[in-house]
Amino acid sequence: MASEIERGTGRDLEKGLIMTPEPSQNSTADPSPTPSPSSVPPALVLSNSGKRIDQAGKKKYVKQVTGRHNDTELHLAAQRGDLAAVRQILDDIDSQMVGTLSGAELDAEVAEVRVSVVNEVNELGETALFTAADRGHLEVVKELLKYSNKECLMKKNRSGFDALHIASSQGHHAIVQVLLDHDPGLSKTLGPSSATPLISASTRGHTAVVNELLAKDCSLIENTRTNGKNALHLAARQGHVEIVKALLDKDSQLARRTDKKGQTALHMAVKGQSCEVVRLLLEADAAIVMLPDKFGNTALHVATRKKRVEIVNELLMLRDTNVNALTRDHKTALDIAEDLPLSEESADIRDCLTRYGA
Template structure:
């Protein structure tokens, strides 16, 4: 503590010029009054910070060498006064040759502070007194970067008039134009482009101003950039084009602007269609717009994109099914999407999710009801395994022609079965490389698994309605005999089938799986149609 320290500071804070004069003139060596506090501040810093110009004049007249003294953070009296907007105080400091180029420890300059506080008069004053308009702050940030971020067009114009480099970029390659586009400040974009900003400059991640404006949905900014020749076919380091990113975020108006100027070849080389991104993110309107623009709904993901998903999905349709998005799936299917292109059939995914409406939609458009899982082979349709416990789903699958007879084929027949511990829980099943197995799972092994056994009886009962004469294998017979309430199911398989049942099965076989959905259009009595569709048990 120096003598009269508290008294001097109090006088400065209160703007008591007379008291400050008394204290300063009473000292034989006024420099003794300028000791640093714990933060490195002196009375000169205090006077500058609080804008007490007259007090500052007294202090500096007594100790003029203190004008550029720095605090522990390298703050000068000038930058402290600028940060608080004390214009008169700043004028005096500059007249006394305060250095406007001295930065703080974080490289912030007085000019940066003036821009950060949107003080255009302060900016002009500093520039007229030697401030470096292009001096770099932290991370190579400039005053122009900051004024653009503040969307202060007037200060931007002042800086540009004093020679601010519109092409400067920070350590991340971000230019003032990039910032303006990122935040949709279209007037700042126009100013920068007018003054020579590189419209196609890239940040370190490869993103351009157009890319950022598309990502954030700034229609006017995108429109202006395109009118000035911004390249719509320049991808970021992620390989995505502006159209991709607009589709991903559902910016329909921007998509419309970009479609004509985006190269389909460039999209193909990217390995991913905008349709995939719109579908993945449930952007239905964007998806519809792209479909109407003629994008191929069956374009597959490139392997390097597909491998990023555990299920190795490849189509836009798969994304909509995974999301349970009926509307998007309908759009794609009506546009000609093939539901049988993915490794793990989308129908199997819908069945596994228990999404009856989605499964029906897919089957209506030709999804393969007898599809298998390549990494987990079965001797029967995989959808049967995935629908165990969901009789409504299983019945709908049967309606569309699932091969129920395959469920009753068994390599052991009436012989004793070998134990098989390789089966997976069908309720947990999904496509993944880890599922690979050398064995081929049989229906009898699946339904006797502990995870599904409680649904075995009802499942077998339903399947028997869709087959002719079948012989249950020893495992199914043994299993049905364990439970008294399932005795009738065993008897159902042994008793001769009714002629009507055999006729129904034969008619459905002759129609073929692809035409089963057309049964209701046949010129037959309504009760017979219902019988053929298993909607009633007889036609009498």
């Protein structure tokens, strides 16, 4: 079960879902024509997944669920970070199947059942591995990976996140390491709005996770969300200094990339509060200070509109800055400042712009 950070408003809890009535666990035979008692061997019901196996090797799932999201026992153990319980559930599969098969056939069947149990999802589309990755339970993640196939690793919950993506978003660096070591290709999976694990980690300020992802594949910096924003846009907007440094170290030209509105990372940075991020971007490429978005706004126009006094001063100290640049609707930064409600910030910005020739 993912946290509130990951759910957001897009999480569908499926409160109106009508569940199919569960077959009884005490049933010892399929409800076909009633055979004689001597001809039907007792069925085996596994307590964690509800997988029932008869001596003919036929398998049938009787889904046993509990909790508000129809979690299996394995989900609940993973949620608690209870490694002993996780191991017990998986080990019990072996002991419960003794006598039904033998030798290599038994080993293959046990392995198949374990994979099925680990791959099982709750009502929110979450595997036990996802739950452990979300909650930051490293040892449980390691244990479940022993039985997780490619499908389990890539499986997304109903909100569009897989195990690596949720671990990246939550900042669980050690879990991100383990998952990437297991399958480096997970770093390229896409979540909601085509966000990558790198974009999510950059947005949330998880520097160690960002560095881990970049170390595995520096080409990840090229990925963008559906709105055209890349990891640098989002880290700059949030003022994550170390992440901005890490991204620019990989490619300083990233500072020139624009989103679908024509905004650079500098446009995003001046909406925030970090002068240090603004400086880092300008050090990478000072000329971006005059790049307009699709509406003709330079960074100075945006900073003025947002009443960022310190950032306006920072921009005006640059030789490349044109204090009288016009937007598409023919407004200078001073025009924008004069339209602002009277306040200490708007007065300071007007004075500053005037000093620099507006």
